[in-house]
Amino acid sequence: MSRIIRRLTVAAATAATAVLFTAVPAAAHVEVESDDAQALAENAELAFTAESESATAGIAQIRVVLPKGIAPSDVTYGKGPEGWKFTATDDGYTVKGAALKVGADAEYSVVVRQLPDVKELAFKTLQTYGDGKVDRWIELDESGDDGHGHGEGNPAPVLKLKAAAPGAAPVGPSPSASASASATPTAEASGTSPTPQAADTEKDEDDGGLSAGVWVAIAVVLVVAVAVVVVRRRGGARQ
Incomplete structure (x- = not known):
């Protein structure tokens, strides 16, 4: 009888442990996706989801460091939590406002004037809660990928891009062209008739x-x- 009881106890403990492990949610992180995920795509809308991992405070601010090839002036705000505002910074932007409800994810979007001609873009993100706690989603693996699937670390959200469409080219004048244009008026001025x-x-x-x-x-x-x-x-x- 005692053997049966011990076996049942062990079986119950094993079952309880299995239930606990399967009930644990996946680690929170920030994700980015876009229907316009293609190199040199113009006016591309990027949607971000910052998952909450705090049981005591809501998300109040998202700060993003833009990847090389995207300037803060090339990014405009799409939509986000009610009352939140978008502000450009020296190296990216912030989206912030009143703290969301505890456990609520922060979802917002931005529009990029043109995506650079690269294979992927990493958006390092700092996620701040109403109580001041900060989640830093800034890590990259050795290949520059976001590290998703490794089951550890605080990976930065990464957007993978398709190859540029045939004929696609960077918009706007190049720096050299701008310099030439600015030099032209000076040359003309030097050749004007005397006053x-x-x-x-x-x-x-x-x-x-x-x-x-x-x-x-x-x-x-x-x-x-x-x-x-x-x-x-x-x-x-x-x-």
Whole structure:
């Protein structure tokens, strides 16, 4: 009888342990997906889901560091939790607002002007709760992948891209083209005709640096001087 009881006890413990392990939810993380996940795709909408792993506070802020090839100025806000606001930073952006309900995931989207010509994009993410706790989803594996499937670490969300469509090209002028365009007005300015003031100065220099009015004044002074000399000579002769 005692053997039967012991066997039943062991069986019950084993079953309970199995139930506990199967009931444990998968580790929380941040995911990104897009129907426009293709290199050089324009106005691509990216949807993010930041899963909550706190039992005491709700998510209040998501901060993202953008991957190389996407500038903060190329990203605009799509939609997100009610009342949350989007703010660009030096290296990415933040989306934040009133803390969500405890256990609620934060879902939002952004629109990227154009995705770079790469195979995948990693969006390092800092997830902050209302109580100040921070989940850092910033780790990459050695190949630059997100590390999903390894069952450990805090992997950054990664978006894999299809190859660019035939004929697709980067939008906007290249830096070299912009530099050439900015240099053109300078070259034209250097070749413009002189201003009216400059032309007058050059004309004065051609006349020996004296204008016609000055020459007239000199002539008048000379005439007066000659007249004075003549008058004095006549007066001396009469004496």
